[in-house]
Amino acid sequence: EIVLTQSPDFQSVTPKEKVTITCRASQNIGNSLHWYQQKPGQSPKLLIKYVFQTFSGVPSRFSGSGSGTDFTLTINSLEAEDAATYYCHQSGRLPVTFGQGTKVEIK
């Protein structure tokens, strides 16, 4: 099973600040890495597909990068509505797996 390890687990950030979340895979997954946002009491929503492709309707302040085993989600100029938990997800090999999540809190 491919293990995805996110860091940090928690981040407290001031509005307009830049946020960087990393996701490290235990094996090479090529570009089969996706990111989701989950706000309290809501279901997850797709943000980024295949490392860097922003999903429809997602603000341009969200971006992704990386390849192989190391990936990054960046939120430029954080807004209050971005308070959420973010998960990476790999679809390259069964079983599909998720990272443990990174909670982003607004200061």
Next chain:
Amino acid sequence: QVQLVESGGGVVQPGGSLRLSCAASGFTFTNYAMHWVRQAPGKGLQWVAFISYEGSNKYYADSVKGRFSISRDSSESTVYLEMTSLRVEDTAVYYCARNAPGQIHYLDWWGQGALVTVSS
């Protein structure tokens, strides 16, 4: 507008059974594979099961293999998760999610979830 609506959650005793349903609308159901993903209270996301668009391929997480069964009914545009021999650790919100077109990909739409509580 894509919609996925789960139902069938509830409280069940350890060893019991439950069937979850996920009614799909707003897209051509027969063109898409589907997943079930669960989230224990206060925890992260855990993939549970996958069914291909035509229903011939099914895959399961090791933790549920032999106890859970995924199926789909194209005439009803519904995907099911039959859960048997339930354990306390199966307590979670269960989400159905749509797989992007093609092979196993990203999950582009999620339902609102159904809570399953396994407790005596």
